[in-house]
Amino acid sequence: MSAIQGARERARTEVTAAIKSEARRQLAEQGAAKLSLRAVARELGMVSSALYRYFPSRDELLTALIIDAYDAVGAAAEGALTTHPGSDPVARWTAVCQAVRRWALAHPHEYALLYGSPVPGYSAPRDTVAPASRVGMALLTVAREARAAGLLRVPDAATWPPSVLADARTLADGLEMELPAPALAGLVAAWAQLFGLLNFELFGQFTNVVEAREEFFAVSVGTLARAAGLCSPEGIAAEDPDAPGYDTVPEDPQARDADAATEIARRFGQAGA
Amino acid sequence: MSAIQGARERARTEVTAAIKSEARRQLAEQGAAKLSLRAVARELGMVSSALYRYFPSRDELLTALIIDAYDAVGAAAEGALTTHPGSDPVARWTAVCQAVRRWALAHPHEYALLYGSPVPGYSAPRDTVAPASRVGMALLTVAREARAAGLLRVPDAATWPPSVLADARTLADGLEMELPAPALAGLVAAWAQLFGLLNFELFGQFTNVVEAREEFFAVSVGTLARAAGLCSPEGIAAEDPDAPGYDTVPEDPQARDADAATEIARRFGQAGA
DNA sequence: GTCTATAGCCAGATAGAC
DNA sequence: GTCTATCTGGCTATAGAC
Numbered sequence: 001m002s003a004i005q006g007a008r009e010r011a012r013t014e015v016t017a018a019i020k021s022e023a024r025r026q027l028a029e030q031g032a033a034k035l036s037l038r039a040v041a042r043e044l045g046m047v048s049s050a051l052y053r054y055f056p057s058r059d060e061l062l063t064a065l066i067i068d069a070y071d072a073v074g075a076a077a078e079g080a081l082t083t084h085p086g087s088d089p090v091a092r093w094t095a096v097c098q099a100v101r102r103w104a105l106a107h108p109h110e111y112a113l114l115y116g117s118p119v120p121g122y123s124a125p126r127d128t129v130a131p132a133s134r135v136g137m138a139l140l141t142v143a144r145e146a147r148a149a150g151l152l153r154v155p156d157a158a159t160w161p162p163s164v165l166a167d168a169r170t171l172a173d174g175l176e177m178e179l180p181a182p183a184l185a186g187l188v189a190a191w192a193q194l195f196g197l198l199n200f201e202l203f204g205q206f207t208n209v210v211e212a213r214e215e216f217f218a219v220s221v222g223t224l225a226r227a228a229g230l231c232s233p234e235g236i237a238a239e240d241p242d243a244p245g246y247d248t249v250p251e252d253p254q255a256r257d258a259d260a261a262t263e264i265a266r267r268f269g270q271a272g273a
Numbered sequence: 274m275s276a277i278q279g280a281r282e283r284a285r286t287e288v289t290a291a292i293k294s295e296a297r298r299q300l301a302e303q304g305a306a307k308l309s310l311r312a313v314a315r316e317l318g319m320v321s322s323a324l325y326r327y328f329p330s331r332d333e334l335l336t337a338l339i340i341d342a343y344d345a346v347g348a349a350a351e352g353a354l355t356t357h358p359g360s361d362p363v364a365r366w367t368a369v370c371q372a373v374r375r376w377a378l379a380h381p382h383e384y385a386l387l388y389g390s391p392v393p394g395y396s397a398p399r400d401t402v403a404p405a406s407r408v409g410m411a412l413l414t415v416a417r418e419a420r421a422a423g424l425l426r427v428p429d430a431a432t433w434p435p436s437v438l439a440d441a442r443t444l445a446d447g448l449e450m451e452l453p454a455p456a457l458a459g460l461v462a463a464w465a466q467l468f469g470l471l472n473f474e475l476f477g478q479f480t481n482v483v484e485a486r487e488e489f490f491a492v493s494v495g496t497l498a499r500a501a502g503l504c505s506p507e508g509i510a511a512e513d514p515d516a517p518g519y520d521t522v523p524e525d526p527q528a529r530d531a532d533a534a535t536e537i538a539r540r541f542g543q544a545g546a
Numbered sequence: 547g548t549c550t551a552t553a554g555c556c557a558g559a560t561a562g563a564c
Numbered sequence: 565g566t567c568t569a570t571c572t573g574g575c576t577a578t579a580g581a582c
Contacts (some may be wrong), residue, residue, distance in 0.1 A: 030393050032390075112355075112390035115476070117390045119304070143301065164483070188483060193497070197465045204397075205468075216433075221464070223432075223459075224466070311576080
């Protein structure tokens, strides 16, 4: 390749990046359905027809944005795995979830592009599926490590109907992953439920319902992790619902709330409001 | 009111209904962001300006559609409460969730309008919050009945930080509901997670991941109910993770899968695939 | 309440000169 | 690769006759 070729290619990638950047900006203002090549071109001081040299259609630009966003949130999730090493699967799971949440809060419109309503008239091409799987894979990595460490409680196979277990086995084969089918099914459910928490926070359903969102999220995804079978190393026994942490049905819940006040203060360093 | 007035009003409500109906049809084709008064008018054989006598703006039409949809899904949820009476809170919870799912599958675009990405440039007015709460209220009704029957396991208050418990108390006060704060917080989390399952199914994230969607959903929401503290009447003990239903970490998961085959066959009447 | 007409915008995409 | 020019369509919203 000649130097001129290199310069041309560099210019091309720079313009491509500028287009995507401006498109992301507009995504935030008008949403994906109204993303317009013309408006992007106008803002960049180009003419609309010039953009077609970079993206053959509006949908191709949208695809590029989607792939970039999946890669960004996936990288955030994977980054949490390396920045939060350790032997506690629940803590690692929570760290991954929190990294996803942080990315989502920082990029709400790109998040909506990935996990919100499908864009009408647009169907994602195959190129998106690998990037789309990265967050789920990061969560599965936590589960596999937990299993290797003996910290994954596998639900009885009778928990799930055979059809679901068959799906799980197909999925495990496709991913070349050796997780037991009942565990994988539960992890898929937890994966979906995680995004239920995020969607409600980002799409406004928590308005006037949950205000302490970070704390609510952290505890909820921890519970999610345990429901999916992940155990903290200090004791599988501590996850026993008969142990402290769960009451059986109380006779007077008001009294129990009051009784718990000192425990609250101990754990969180302030009185309950 | 004269007979003429009555006729006029009847005509008006009929035209209003026709407009909303056609708007819903277009919602399904183009999405909320591209809902256009002109297109609705064209399809109804009217002229665009005539629509302004019924809806003062595009956003008002959108609001009407949103309220109708929240009322429809809320009515479906409440209907499940009456068509599935009984003393098993987990079964009732599951029935409500399944009713919501059925409505969502039958009206995917209206579902997306409610629980998908916010419509850019549109902010929902206050009129929408009461209809929006109906599904959650139906779920809370199940929890309150369970508590009255001694079938609600209230998590220890130390499960949640004080800020979350404070939110839960504010919410309980606003709803004039006497659920203990830790239970309510868990129920809110379960409510959000329910819609994570639905969003993933409806928005395509389960493609090539979960195919047996109905079964997957039914089992997942049952687990969700139990995680939120609901108990089946035949035995709180059966929810004990140390009892059959959960294994501790197995030495050979393949073998366990095989061992479970007869149990699967017993419960679901067919062999695992 | 409905109509025609109009103002003032916007879009995606292509042709052909340079 | 970028430009001008153009085609063909879309939209919200209002004015004013009937």
